[in-house]
Amino acid sequence: MNELKVRTRDGKDVGIKIGADTKIASVMLTDLSAIKPDSYIGTAAAPQADGTLKALEVHIFPPSMRGVGEGSGPWDMQPNSTMTNGSVGSILGADGRTLTVKYESGEKKVFIPADVPIVSIEPADRSVLKIGAKVLLLAAKAGDESLSAFAVNVGANGIAPPM
Structure with missing residues (x-):
């Protein structure tokens, strides 16, 4: 298999090339207890008025993926959302739902609501x-407009990768 046929969020059918170097990962539901200090995580989040973030989803990377996408920047999950990848510095509050996520150029405080999906x-x-x-693809567009995936995250047991 050298190409995936996928249906985009807006209903278009698209071919995506996958190569020998395309990273493939499985995405499985887990829960808040799986997040520990120094876990390497990513979170799509919405900015809050006080400067903190409210998680829209949280994904926990395995040790072999530590450093992937480290930092914080725009994300397309919803208007004004961001993606922040980094190491959990501390877990705050009695309910453990507020984390500091540290990355090379800074840190963010993130609140994780109870209804937010957490995946590994x-x-x-x-x-x-x-x-x-269901998949989340990270791909690059070539000069001929073709798309080549450098990463494919596949939902396990029918789940959709929430990022």
């Missing part, structure tokens, strides 16, 4: 690429 990401092989699987 694990390296996988092409066997997880099945018809009907």
Whole structure:
């Protein structure tokens, strides 16, 4: 298999090239207890008036993916949302739902509401690429307008990767 056929959020069918170097990962539901100090996480989040972030989703990377996408910047999950990837510095509050996420150029305080999906990401092989699987692709566009994936996150057990 050298190409995936995917349906985009807006309903278009698109072919995406995948190569031998495309990173493939499985995304599985987990819970807040899986987040520990120094866990490497990512969170799509919405800015709050006080400068903190409210998580829209949280994903926990395996140790082998520490450093992937480190930092904080715009994300397309909803208007004004961001993606912040970094190490959990501290877990605050009696309920453990507020974290500091540290990255090379700074840190963010993130609140995780109880209804926000928390997932773990694990390296996988092409066997997880099945018809009907929900995916999140990170791809680059070539000069000929074709798309090549450098990463494919595949939802396990029918889940959609929440990022």
